[in-house]
Each structure stands twice: as C-alpha cells, then as structure tokens.
Amino acid sequence: MLRITLLFLVAHVALAQVSNQDLLNPPPENWLTYGGSYDSQRHTKLDEITPGNVKNLQAAWIFPITSTNRLQTVPLVVDGVMYVSAPNEVYALDARSGREIWQYRRANGLNRGPNRGVAVFGNLVYVGTPDAYLVALDARTGTVAWETQIAKTSDGYFSPGAPFVADGKVIAGVGGGDNGLNGWLDAYDAETGKLIWRWYTIPRPGEPGNETWAGDSWKTGGGGTWLSGSYDPELGLIYWGLGNPAPDFDGDIRKGDNLYTESVVALDLKTGKLKWHFQFTPHDVHDWDSVEIPILVDAQFNGRMRKVMAHADRNGFYYVLDRETGEFLHGTPFIDQLNWATGLTPEGRPIRVPGVEPTLTGNFVCPSTSGATNWMSPAYNPVTGLFYLAAKEGCGVSFKGRQEFRPGGFDFKATGYIESPEEPWQMYVRALDLTTGERKWEYMQVNAKSYGAGLISTASGLIFGGDDQGTFAALDARTGAPLWHFETNYRISASPISYAVNGHQYVAVAAGVNIIAFRLPDTN
Amino acid sequence: MFRAIVLIILLAAAAWAQRGVQRNTNPLGSSPEVATAGRALYNQNCTNCHGLDATAGDRAPALAAQRSYNRTSDQDLFDALTKGIPGTGMPALGLSTDDSWRIVAYIRSLRASAADFPPKGDVAQGEAIYNGKGECSTCHTIGGRGGLIGPDLTNLGARSSVRRIREALTVAKPHPPAGYRPVTVHLKDGSMVRGVLKNENNFSLQILGTDDQLHLLSSNEIERMVRDDASLMPSDYDTRLAAEELTNLLAYLSRLVR
Structure with a gap:
C-alpha cells in the first residue's frame, strides 16, 4: 500500500502541468507568476498563518545558492515543487524540505546583472540569462527544451527580468539601458521558442514618438525592460514598466520627452501593438526607471467601478490610471522628501522645479537616483483596500558629464550621483489608500537605509517583508504593527511568496545567499 | 644535500x-x-x-x-x-x-597611507600626549591596551591618511560613524545603559557600554532611548593642544602600524 501511495505521489509530480486556466485562476497553493497572479496583487488566499498564530512561525528549511550574495529571485511553486534562480542557474526544490531535485547551470555564462526569477507553463520553466538568451527547461529534469537568443550577446544585452507567460506566449525583455542599449519586449511561442512579435521601447524614425528625441539621440536612448509585467485577460493587454533614458544624467544631448522611457505601456498581447502609454517622468535625468510592477485592481473611483492600475514610481509619486485607456486618474507623492516637482498637472505630468537637474559640480535632489522605490514589488489587499510598498526617504547629489557611447555594453550614464551624507536615509513599509494614495500607516525599518524586500499580503491580514538588515517580518495589514520576525542576517533584496503543500501554508523569501521557507509547527 | x-x-x-x-x-x-x-x-x-x-x-x-x-x-x-x-x-x-x-x-x-609618508615630529612626546593630556587611551586601544569604546588604532598609520587623521582630531563630524553612535537607554526596570550603538533594528539592540561591557537588549525592555548626534570623539585638538603638541601627536599616530 505504501508503495502504491509513493508511486501515486511520484506520478502526480511528474504529470504536473501549468495550464492557461491555472495562470488565469491560480490555485492558492501554487505561486505561478512573478506577481503571484496576472494582476500582480501579491495577495495570497492562503489563511493558515494568521495575525494570531504568526508568532509561532519558524524556519522550515534553508537552501543556499552561493554563486551570488544578493539573490533577487522570486520563487515559483507548482504542486509542491519550487523553482528558484540565480544568474546562469535554475534549481528545482522539494518545497516541503528544500531538498534539491535538479539544477541547471549555463556553462561559460557571463556575469551581467542579477536574475529575478523564472516563469512556468505546461511542463517548461523559462529563464532569461546574462548572455541575453531565453531558455526553456523541462520542469521535471532541468534539461533544455529550447533556447532562443533575445539579443546579440556581444551587443552587451542581458535578460535579468522574470519572463512572463500569457496565452501561450512567453514575454521577455532586456537590460542594458544604462549602457545606451535600446530595449524591447518580445513574445515567443511557449512551446517552440519561435519569435511572435517584438515591440521596441524607443520609437524608430517614422514611428510616433521618435520626434521626442533630438537628432539621432534615439539610437542610444535606453528604455530597458528588466523586470516583469501584469496582464488583464479581459482586455487582452499586458502592462510593462520601462527603464530610464540614456545617457542617464546628461539630458542635453537628448532634448524632448524621450518616449517611451519611464512609461508604463499597454500592449495587445496578440499583436504586440501599443494600445496606450503613460509617461511618469518625461525627459528624466536622474535614472528613475519606471519598471516598478503595476498592480491591477477593479475598484470604485469617483462613484463608479473602473479598471485601474496603481503604480508607485521611483520618482516618488503614486499614480492611479485607468488601464483601459491610460487616462490619469490621480497622483500624489508617497514620500515626504521630494524637491524636483511641486505636483502633477491634471494630465499627470510632473510640474518641474527648475534647477534640480544634475550639474558638473553636483546638485541636490530628493529622492536621489536610487529613488523612492524600485524593483521590490508592492502588494495590494482587496479587503483593506490598501496598497503596500517599500518606500525610501532620502536625498542625493547628482552630477553630469559628457560621455561618448561605446557599443558592446559599456557604461553610458554620463556620470552619476552620491547619496547625500548630510541626510539620514530611512526605509519604510507604507500602506496607501488605493484610490487616494493617502498614507494610512507606516512601519519604519530601524537602521535600514537601503532597499530590502518586496511585500506580500495574505487573506488573513498579514504583510510580509524584509530589509537590508536581513530582518524578515510580518506586519498587521491594518495597523503596520510587527507581529513576528526572523533574523536572516543577510541583506534581503527579493520579494517573498506564499504557497502550500499538503495543506500547510509556507512563506518563502530569497535572503542574501539563502532561500528560506517558513511554516507553523505541526503542533500549532 | x-x-x-x-x-x-x-x-x-x-x-x-x-x-x-x-x-x-x-x-x-x-x-x-x-x-x-x-x-x-x-x-x-x-x-x-x-x-x-x-x-x-x-x-x-x-x-x-x-x-x-x-x-x-x-x-x-x-x-x-x-x-x-x-x-x-x-x-x-x-x-x-x-x-x-x-x-x-x-x-x-x-x-598613500600615513605610514607611507609619516609627518615629522617628536614621536615620543606624541605618545606621551596620547596617553596623558590628549586622553586618547581612555577610549582607544593600541595593541590590546586602552579603552574599548572608540576604534582600535593599532594599525591606524597603515589604514588612514595623514589628512584623515588630522581631520579626525580637528573637524567635528555631522554624524558619528556606524557602530560608534552614543546612546543613553532607559530601561523599564529603572536602570540605564550609556554607550555606543553597535547594531539595532526594530527588535533588538547591541550596545557597548561606557563600562566596556556588552549590553544585549530587546526593544520591549526599553522605556526610552536618547541618541546623541555628536560623536564622543573630541574635535578640538587644535585648541586643546599647542601646535607643536598636535604635530607630535600626528607624528606618533601616523607611525602606528601592526
């Protein structure tokens, strides 16, 4: 009998497939996409771990990945198997114990950029690589099913973002914007790896938007696609936040709005055609990428239900857009120290304060180039109606210089910034009202001065997050009160997830060199 | 052979x-x-x-x-x-x-480290000032001897420049460096700990007391904590000492190597 049961379990895992239906309505026990669901709310329906019992939460297992000391992978879990990644590496783990099932290593891979996670569909696991390939691995063995080149490696591109699967297509992007390499988004056939469409983030001559670049500056305009996106199946639109223009700090040679850098774009999933765009920081000179994950919510706005998108930008403003049309509905700062704009126009365009641009001798700007938030994901709880994010308060000094573009993936920032030594830097978890952006509570992460983890929300009313001190904590979603913590003692730079195996809920996060999973003890 | x-x-x-x-x-x-x-x-x-x-x-x-x-x-x-x-x-x-x-x-x-190009001066008199009038040894350690609350200076000449050593003695810092921020902690049991903050987060604090003892505290034991913005390190050695004394102290400090 035991043998029969074992056979059944093995067979169950071996047949595990992720279907379109699963991706559209993710079973709560699985975490199938970077954002946990197509709306990227990062809100788990699992409720075994509650504000009442979270104090008993304990580490269940640890899996070290020693090739990098700053893991940014967001684990995915499919029917008890966890998939995690590092640059040039993917691992399949038993999600109950962290025991390794297989590992994939890309031989002679370059060391460009971090890796932020994988995607799953059917029996395949998809990962972007430092040499700008998209690789599909068999979910059961880690063997390569296919690989396709997203960009020419020698051009200097890399693919650090988690690929995104929708309707049989794998969406993948590129990094390299800071090197003056123009970005794009690709859709590949999930089964074969064949390219279906490509959308360029910097319009070429003859395309609308090219006129927003002075002269030939569009050729080295940047606009990376280095994180992941969201998807509205009803509208058939994918939403992706785009990176900064290049050269980052010298705007003189690229006068104009520099579309579509630092915009969120809505693309038709079938064709890759641009439906609408909204630019958060036109003509940016502070490297404020707008890659931050957009959260999709259907919510009451001014008395009627609307399909909205909420986005907290690295430039310090929180935005609410209509995601059918791209219409700007509302915007407000989510940080207190912001000196580059006095507000937003009725269309959502920043009202610039003159003289805050980088200069040869340095200029004071709040937030600094590191920004008010970044790749660490926000979360949304539909019960509290609150949008939760990691926010950074602090200023910097920005410099500009002159720099020539060099092909091949070399720095094209035209100098840089320092974080102002006079200013105290401080990280917070903040809860904002979804539609007004009003701050409902904040949790100061004591001694945390730079970016830490993203967040998840749970149906039981918890927020999990971590900081650069290595503290992983659970907060009360209504008040921000800390209810539990665990000292990983290694800077956390990734966003956590939650999943369940055999009816037990786990919370997992990549912390420094370790993947750590937590659960309640059996006796709980 | x-x-x-x-x-x-x-x-x-x-x-x-x-x-x-x-x-x-x-x-x-x-x-x-x-x-x-x-x-x-x-x-x-x-x-x-x-x-x-x-x-x-x-x-x-x-x-x-x-x-x-x-x-x-x-x-x-x-x-x-x-x-x-x-x-x-x-x-x-x-x-x-x-x-x-x-x-x-x-x-x-x-x-270039201070020890690479040490300034001229009476090293012996500099050492005497270090241990005496300058009161440096109250807080700093050299070769395992001295106070613990300030940074170890055993290898100062090799890891710092003359310019930086002079600045440390004469220019006030806006913020004490991490690990040396002075705090006074009032505990709920009525006792008090004074020292420098070695580490902290929302849940625990690690303090090296002015008693040269480590105090490991939980946040829930604490009634209130007062942080000093100023470093414990004096920055008035250009007035506290005569010019020649400061030169000699610099000559001594610059030659400290392990």
Whole structure:
C-alpha cells in the first residue's frame, strides 16, 4: 500500500502541468507568476498563518545558492515543487524540505546583472540569462527544451527580468539601458521558442514618438525592460514598466520627452501593438526607471467601478490610471522628501522645479537616483483596500558629464550621483489608500537605509517583508504593527511568496545567499 | 644535500621576489607632478565607473576608499589599465604607456597611507600626549591596551591618511560613524545603559557600554532611548593642544602600524 501511495505521489509530480486556466485562476497553493497572479496583487488566499498564530512561525528549511550574495529571485511553486534562480542557474526544490531535485547551470555564462526569477507553463520553466538568451527547461529534469537568443550577446544585452507567460506566449525583455542599449519586449511561442512579435521601447524614425528625441539621440536612448509585467485577460493587454533614458544624467544631448522611457505601456498581447502609454517622468535625468510592477485592481473611483492600475514610481509619486485607456486618474507623492516637482498637472505630468537637474559640480535632489522605490514589488489587499510598498526617504547629489557611447555594453550614464551624507536615509513599509494614495500607516525599518524586500499580503491580514538588515517580518495589514520576525542576517533584496503543500501554508523569501521557507509547527 | 637544494631554491625564490618588487616600481616615479597629470587623465577616463576622485564608485570599486585594494602593486594597477580585468566591466583603456603610469601614480597617491609618508615630529612626546593630556587611551586601544569604546588604532598609520587623521582630531563630524553612535537607554526596570550603538533594528539592540561591557537588549525592555548626534570623539585638538603638541601627536599616530 505504501508503495502504491509513493508511486501515486511520484506520478502526480511528474504529470504536473501549468495550464492557461491555472495562470488565469491560480490555485492558492501554487505561486505561478512573478506577481503571484496576472494582476500582480501579491495577495495570497492562503489563511493558515494568521495575525494570531504568526508568532509561532519558524524556519522550515534553508537552501543556499552561493554563486551570488544578493539573490533577487522570486520563487515559483507548482504542486509542491519550487523553482528558484540565480544568474546562469535554475534549481528545482522539494518545497516541503528544500531538498534539491535538479539544477541547471549555463556553462561559460557571463556575469551581467542579477536574475529575478523564472516563469512556468505546461511542463517548461523559462529563464532569461546574462548572455541575453531565453531558455526553456523541462520542469521535471532541468534539461533544455529550447533556447532562443533575445539579443546579440556581444551587443552587451542581458535578460535579468522574470519572463512572463500569457496565452501561450512567453514575454521577455532586456537590460542594458544604462549602457545606451535600446530595449524591447518580445513574445515567443511557449512551446517552440519561435519569435511572435517584438515591440521596441524607443520609437524608430517614422514611428510616433521618435520626434521626442533630438537628432539621432534615439539610437542610444535606453528604455530597458528588466523586470516583469501584469496582464488583464479581459482586455487582452499586458502592462510593462520601462527603464530610464540614456545617457542617464546628461539630458542635453537628448532634448524632448524621450518616449517611451519611464512609461508604463499597454500592449495587445496578440499583436504586440501599443494600445496606450503613460509617461511618469518625461525627459528624466536622474535614472528613475519606471519598471516598478503595476498592480491591477477593479475598484470604485469617483462613484463608479473602473479598471485601474496603481503604480508607485521611483520618482516618488503614486499614480492611479485607468488601464483601459491610460487616462490619469490621480497622483500624489508617497514620500515626504521630494524637491524636483511641486505636483502633477491634471494630465499627470510632473510640474518641474527648475534647477534640480544634475550639474558638473553636483546638485541636490530628493529622492536621489536610487529613488523612492524600485524593483521590490508592492502588494495590494482587496479587503483593506490598501496598497503596500517599500518606500525610501532620502536625498542625493547628482552630477553630469559628457560621455561618448561605446557599443558592446559599456557604461553610458554620463556620470552619476552620491547619496547625500548630510541626510539620514530611512526605509519604510507604507500602506496607501488605493484610490487616494493617502498614507494610512507606516512601519519604519530601524537602521535600514537601503532597499530590502518586496511585500506580500495574505487573506488573513498579514504583510510580509524584509530589509537590508536581513530582518524578515510580518506586519498587521491594518495597523503596520510587527507581529513576528526572523533574523536572516543577510541583506534581503527579493520579494517573498506564499504557497502550500499538503495543506500547510509556507512563506518563502530569497535572503542574501539563502532561500528560506517558513511554516507553523505541526503542533500549532 | 637535499636540505642544501631546498635552501638554494628558497634563496632563488627570495631573489626573484626581490626582482619582482623592483619591477613593480612606477618608471615615472610618484612625484606630485606625475600624480597631478594622472589625475587629469583619471578624470577623463575613470570617473564614470569609479566615481569622482575615486571616492564613490557606482559601478566599480571606489579606488581611494577601499582598504582591501591598497596592497595592489603598481604593476597590477598598470596591467588592469592596459589589459582590462577579464570577467569584469573593467576594459583596457588603450592609453599610452606613460599615461597609464601617470594614472597609476595618481591612484597610488590617493591611497598613500600615513605610514607611507609619516609627518615629522617628536614621536615620543606624541605618545606621551596620547596617553596623558590628549586622553586618547581612555577610549582607544593600541595593541590590546586602552579603552574599548572608540576604534582600535593599532594599525591606524597603515589604514588612514595623514589628512584623515588630522581631520579626525580637528573637524567635528555631522554624524558619528556606524557602530560608534552614543546612546543613553532607559530601561523599564529603572536602570540605564550609556554607550555606543553597535547594531539595532526594530527588535533588538547591541550596545557597548561606557563600562566596556556588552549590553544585549530587546526593544520591549526599553522605556526610552536618547541618541546623541555628536560623536564622543573630541574635535578640538587644535585648541586643546599647542601646535607643536598636535604635530607630535600626528607624528606618533601616523607611525602606528601592526
């Protein structure tokens, strides 16, 4: 009998497939996409771990990945198997114990950029690589099913973002914007790896938007696609936040709005055609990428239900857009120290304060180039109606210089910034009202001065997050009160997830060199 | 016989190592003129990655700031400039041999330690001031002797520049460095701990007390905590000491090496 049961379990895992239906309505026990669901709310329906019992939460297992000391992978879990990644590496783990099932290593891979996670569909696991390939691995063995080149490696591109699967297509992007390499988004056939469409983030001559670049500056305009996106199946639109223009700090040679850098774009999933765009920081000179994950919510706005998108930008403003049309509905700062704009126009365009641009001798700007938030994901709880994010308060000094573009993936920032030594830097978890952006509570992460983890929300009313001190904590979603913590003692730079195996809920996060999973003890 | 061969090999190796030291010397020397020329070249070629004045590297090491890079030889620096560093973003710069050596001289000048070029002065009198009038040993340790609340100065001459040591003695810092921020903690049980904050987060604190003892506290034991913005390190040694005394103290501190 035991043998029969074992056979059944093995067979169950071996047949595990992720279907379109699963991706559209993710079973709560699985975490199938970077954002946990197509709306990227990062809100788990699992409720075994509650504000009442979270104090008993304990580490269940640890899996070290020693090739990098700053893991940014967001684990995915499919029917008890966890998939995690590092640059040039993917691992399949038993999600109950962290025991390794297989590992994939890309031989002679370059060391460009971090890796932020994988995607799953059917029996395949998809990962972007430092040499700008998209690789599909068999979910059961880690063997390569296919690989396709997203960009020419020698051009200097890399693919650090988690690929995104929708309707049989794998969406993948590129990094390299800071090197003056123009970005794009690709859709590949999930089964074969064949390219279906490509959308360029910097319009070429003859395309609308090219006129927003002075002269030939569009050729080295940047606009990376280095994180992941969201998807509205009803509208058939994918939403992706785009990176900064290049050269980052010298705007003189690229006068104009520099579309579509630092915009969120809505693309038709079938064709890759641009439906609408909204630019958060036109003509940016502070490297404020707008890659931050957009959260999709259907919510009451001014008395009627609307399909909205909420986005907290690295430039310090929180935005609410209509995601059918791209219409700007509302915007407000989510940080207190912001000196580059006095507000937003009725269309959502920043009202610039003159003289805050980088200069040869340095200029004071709040937030600094590191920004008010970044790749660490926000979360949304539909019960509290609150949008939760990691926010950074602090200023910097920005410099500009002159720099020539060099092909091949070399720095094209035209100098840089320092974080102002006079200013105290401080990280917070903040809860904002979804539609007004009003701050409902904040949790100061004591001694945390730079970016830490993203967040998840749970149906039981918890927020999990971590900081650069290595503290992983659970907060009360209504008040921000800390209810539990665990000292990983290694800077956390990734966003956590939650999943369940055999009816037990786990919370997992990549912390420094370790993947750590937590659960309640059996006796709980 | 075997022993003799080993000895010969060792001697040969030592001689070779000696040759290596000779070979690693910058052929242009390390005069201020060479370093100044190197600075101009550095600012044209290196600041984008290594930061202005090599102090704030955004994509590459801050060459002037990182102690772990100080032991790199002239030849190592020259090779990195002319050949790049494989597996990193450091490219070969394609400059002339002389210009590359000028940049080497500049980087070395940024890294010159106090012990490399110690200032003149009466070292013995400097030591007496350190232990006496200057009250330095109350807080600082040298070779395992002295107070614990300030940084260990045993190797100060090797890891700091004369300029930085002088600034530490005479210029007030806006913020005490991490690990040395003075705090006074009032506990719920009515007791009090005064010391420097070694680490903290929302849940626990680690304090080195003025009693030179470690105090490990939980946040829920604490009634209130008062942080001092000013460092415990005095910055008035230019008025507290006579000019010659300060010179002698600097001469002593600059020669502290492990």
